[in-house]
Amino acid sequence: MTKLLEVYKCEICGNIVELLHAGAGELVCCGQPMKLMAAKTEDQGKEKHVPVIEKTAKGILVKVGAVPHPMEDKHYIEWVAVEKDGKVLRAFLKPGDKPEAEFPVSADGGIAREYCSVHGLWSAGN
Numbered sequence: 001m002t003k004l005l006e007v008y009k010c011e012i013c014g015n016i017v018e019l020l021h022a023g024a025g026e027l028v029c030c031g032q033p034m035k036l037m038a039a040k041t042e043d044q045g046k047e048k049h050v051p052v053i054e055k056t057a058k059g060i061l062v063k064v065g066a067v068p069h070p071m072e073d074k075h076y077i078e079w080v081a082v083e084k085d086g087k088v089l090r091a092f093l094k095p096g097d098k099p100e101a102e103f104p105v106s107a108d109g110g111i112a113r114e115y116c117s118v119h120g121l122w123s124a125g126n
């Protein structure tokens with residue numbers, strides 16, 4: 001059984017999908033089950049991935065991470081998203097961008113997630 005907003009990846013072609021409606025079936029791509037990407041919440045290596053949320057005049061700034069994550073062609077933050085009050089806001093980033101995104105939501109509560117092209121899905125918040 002899938003869950004709302006789970007992220008799945010095809011390990012053959014690289015397709016990544018986010019679930020918008022949970023169902024009983026298994027997600028399949030390129031002839032095999034897609035891999036559920038579990039969000040990591042604690043940094044381990046030298047690169048920092050856990051989103052850091054800062055309050056701004058317009059809302060919140062989500063930075064990846066405590067030390068800015070690389071934004072290179074083959075290793076970068078693909079997107080940053082905030083889930084709050086039944087809404088999802090997402091900013092897609094590209095190599096060379098700053099590893100951060102600002103969202104017009106209040107700073108209390110909510111979950112910030114980001115996806116690294118090499119290290120997968122990460123989250124912070126409640």
Ligand SMILES: [Fe+2]
Pocket residue numbers: 047049069075076116117118119
């Ligand atoms: Fe990374």
